[in-house]
Amino acid sequence: MSNGELYMGREQTLVKHFILQKYLERFAYIVGSHWEVLTYVDCFSGPWNVRSEKFEDSSFAIALKELRNARDALKKQSSRDVRLRCFFLEKNQAAHAKLKEFADGVTDAKIETRNATLEESIPEITDFVRRGGAKSFPFVFIDPTGWTGFEMETIAPLLHLSPGEVLINFMTGHIRRFLDSPQEETQESFRRLFGSGAFRAKVQGLGRLEREDAAVDEYTRNAKSVGGFNFGCNAIVLHPEMDRTHFNLIYLTRNLKGIEVFKNAEKKAMEVQETARAEAQQRKRVARKGQAELFGSKELHDSTHYESLRERYLAKARSLVLQALESKRRLLYDDAWILALSEPLSWESDLKQWIEEWKSEGHLEVVGMQPRQRVPHRGEDNYLNWKRA
Structure with a gap:
C-alpha cells in the first residue's frame, strides 16, 4: 500500500510518523557513531488503526526500521557494532497482543513489551534503559491519545534520563476545548499534566491561537525544567480537514545538534502535511457533492491557514x-x-x-x-x- 492508502482518514498520523521517521533517520546514525547502544522507548505503542499487515504504519515499526538502517550503515562504513534495544508499552490487551506478536518475530534487536499503563510501568522502563549500560543512549516517545496518563510527575523519571531525548505528543486539539472548563476535576487534571497551575493565569483572556501558544510554551518550559533539558521546540500538526491545530510534537534535547535534526524533519514534513490535507479536503468535498472535481487536490487547495501560521511564527x-x-x-x-x-x-x-x-x-x-x-x-x-x- 502507498502512504496515501495507509493513512487515508488519519493524515495527522502520517505527518507525525514522517517527523518521527525523518528525525530517527539522522538521530540514530549520529548517536550510533558515538554510542554503542541505541535504546528506543515507545510509551503508547498501540497498534491503532494500522492497515499494513507488517505494521509499516505504526510508530514502533517505523522506529525499528530506522534504527536498523543506521546500525547497518555504521557497520558497513566503520565496522561499528551498534546494539538495538526497544521497550514497547501498551495498556490495551488486544493491541498489546499484536504488539507482542510483532516483537516476538524480531531476532536482531532486544525488545521487551508490557501490557500496562504508563503510570504502572515507569520503574520497568527506567530499569530497562539502565540495563543498556553506560554506553546506551535512550530516545523516549510519549504519544498518548488524550491529556491523561502522562502527567508531569509521572513522566519525570523519563525526563531525568541523561543522556537522552524525548518527543511528546501534546494533544492540543483535546486540551484547547477544556482549558477554560470550570470543573475542578478537569482543572486538576491539567495541573497534573502541566506540573503546576500557573498555566491558567497565562492562558486566561487570550484568543484561540495565543491560548494554544501559551499552553504549549508553558508545558515545554516545565518539561525542560523537570528534565534539565537545555533546548526545546515543537512542530505543529494540523487537522486534515479543518484549519485547526490537531497536536504539537514537543521535542526536548540537551544538544543543539538534536534541534538541527528535528527542525530539518519538521521542515520536510510541512510539504507532506499540506499535500495530505489537500487530498483529505478534496475527498470531503467530493463526498459532500457526490461528484468528482475537475482539477487535482493540489491545484484546488487553499493553503491560507498554513501560510498565516508561518507568517505568525516567523514574526x-x-x-x-x-x-x-x-x-x-x-x-x-x-x-x-x-x-x-x-x-x-x-x-x-x-x-x-x-x-x-x-x-x-x-x-x-x-x-x-x-x-x-x-x-x-x-x-x-x-x-x-x-x-x-
Missing part, C-alpha cells in the same frame, strides 16, 4: 532575534540560531534571510567569518553586530 521568531540584537548589540550567531528556531515553522534559512536584509539596510555586520565564507555558521565564533543607533 515571533524574528522579533526574538531582533530584541536580542538591540539589547546586546553583539550576538553570537549560535544564540541567534537558537532563538530563531525556538518557534515552529521557523528555520535557519529564514534567519539567514533576515541577516541579509539587516545587512543591506546597514543595521548589521557579521564578524568572525573566514575570507571565503559567505554566510555565518554555528560553532565558528561568528558574531552579529547591531549598528542601529
Whole structure:
C-alpha cells in the first residue's frame, strides 16, 4: 500500500510518523557513531488503526526500521557494532497482543513489551534503559491519545534520563476545548499534566491561537525544567480537514545538534502535511457533492491557514532575534540560531534571510567569518553586530 492508502482518514498520523521517521533517520546514525547502544522507548505503542499487515504504519515499526538502517550503515562504513534495544508499552490487551506478536518475530534487536499503563510501568522502563549500560543512549516517545496518563510527575523519571531525548505528543486539539472548563476535576487534571497551575493565569483572556501558544510554551518550559533539558521546540500538526491545530510534537534535547535534526524533519514534513490535507479536503468535498472535481487536490487547495501560521511564527521568531540584537548589540550567531528556531515553522534559512536584509539596510555586520565564507555558521565564533543607533 502507498502512504496515501495507509493513512487515508488519519493524515495527522502520517505527518507525525514522517517527523518521527525523518528525525530517527539522522538521530540514530549520529548517536550510533558515538554510542554503542541505541535504546528506543515507545510509551503508547498501540497498534491503532494500522492497515499494513507488517505494521509499516505504526510508530514502533517505523522506529525499528530506522534504527536498523543506521546500525547497518555504521557497520558497513566503520565496522561499528551498534546494539538495538526497544521497550514497547501498551495498556490495551488486544493491541498489546499484536504488539507482542510483532516483537516476538524480531531476532536482531532486544525488545521487551508490557501490557500496562504508563503510570504502572515507569520503574520497568527506567530499569530497562539502565540495563543498556553506560554506553546506551535512550530516545523516549510519549504519544498518548488524550491529556491523561502522562502527567508531569509521572513522566519525570523519563525526563531525568541523561543522556537522552524525548518527543511528546501534546494533544492540543483535546486540551484547547477544556482549558477554560470550570470543573475542578478537569482543572486538576491539567495541573497534573502541566506540573503546576500557573498555566491558567497565562492562558486566561487570550484568543484561540495565543491560548494554544501559551499552553504549549508553558508545558515545554516545565518539561525542560523537570528534565534539565537545555533546548526545546515543537512542530505543529494540523487537522486534515479543518484549519485547526490537531497536536504539537514537543521535542526536548540537551544538544543543539538534536534541534538541527528535528527542525530539518519538521521542515520536510510541512510539504507532506499540506499535500495530505489537500487530498483529505478534496475527498470531503467530493463526498459532500457526490461528484468528482475537475482539477487535482493540489491545484484546488487553499493553503491560507498554513501560510498565516508561518507568517505568525516567523514574526515571533524574528522579533526574538531582533530584541536580542538591540539589547546586546553583539550576538553570537549560535544564540541567534537558537532563538530563531525556538518557534515552529521557523528555520535557519529564514534567519539567514533576515541577516541579509539587516545587512543591506546597514543595521548589521557579521564578524568572525573566514575570507571565503559567505554566510555565518554555528560553532565558528561568528558574531552579529547591531549598528542601529
